[in-house]
Amino acid sequence: MQRLNYIKASPRPFEHLSTLSRYFHDCGFPGGLLELVWLRASQLNGCAYCTDMHVADALKLGEAPRRLHLIAAWREANLYSPAERAALAWTEAVTNVQDGHVPDHVFEGLKPHFDERQIADLTYAIATINAWNRLAVAFRVPLPDTPAGVR
Incomplete structure (x- = not known):
């Protein structure tokens, strides 16, 4: 059972986090x-x-189920x-910071594929999904009967 409707309790941060999330869909990440x-x-x-939501969103974008x-x-x-x-390596390293650092070799692995703005945007995107995840887990947001798949 959901502990708290955090959106209703404090709508302004939700709106700002939603705006930030929408930015990433338009910032030029491929596919x-x-x-x-x-x-x-x-x-x-x-x-x-x-x-559940990101599987549904990826499928809507034409992502292959096998890759998901x-x-x-x-x-x-x-x-x-x-x-x-x-x-993905960067995502895991930035998400799992409990040991206090993100390895240099993982950062260096980004440079052949992304410019500085893309690396910054990717890192902001990872920080943003981590915020959404923590809200949903902390307040026990229930899994919908059908996939959310809504941005």
Whole structure:
């Protein structure tokens, strides 16, 4: 059961976070990269609501179901481009900061594929999905009966 309707309780931060999320859909990331990144972070954070939503959004964008099914095993699957692999490695490193750092080699792996603005935008996008995940998990946002798939 949902603990608190955080949107109703404090709508202004929700509006700002929503505006930030919309920015990433228009900032020039190729194809479904953003949805792959947001899906992987949501899995790592154990957020069923966001995982469900980003699978639905990725499918709407034409993402192959097989790639979505295997995203948790992206290192072992040959289904992801070098740029996607670099972004997924960065997503995992930035999401899992409990040990206090993000490795230099993971950052360096981004540089052949993304310019500085794209790296900054990607990192903001990862921070944003981590915020959404923490809200949904903390307040126990329920999984809808049908996939959310709504931005």
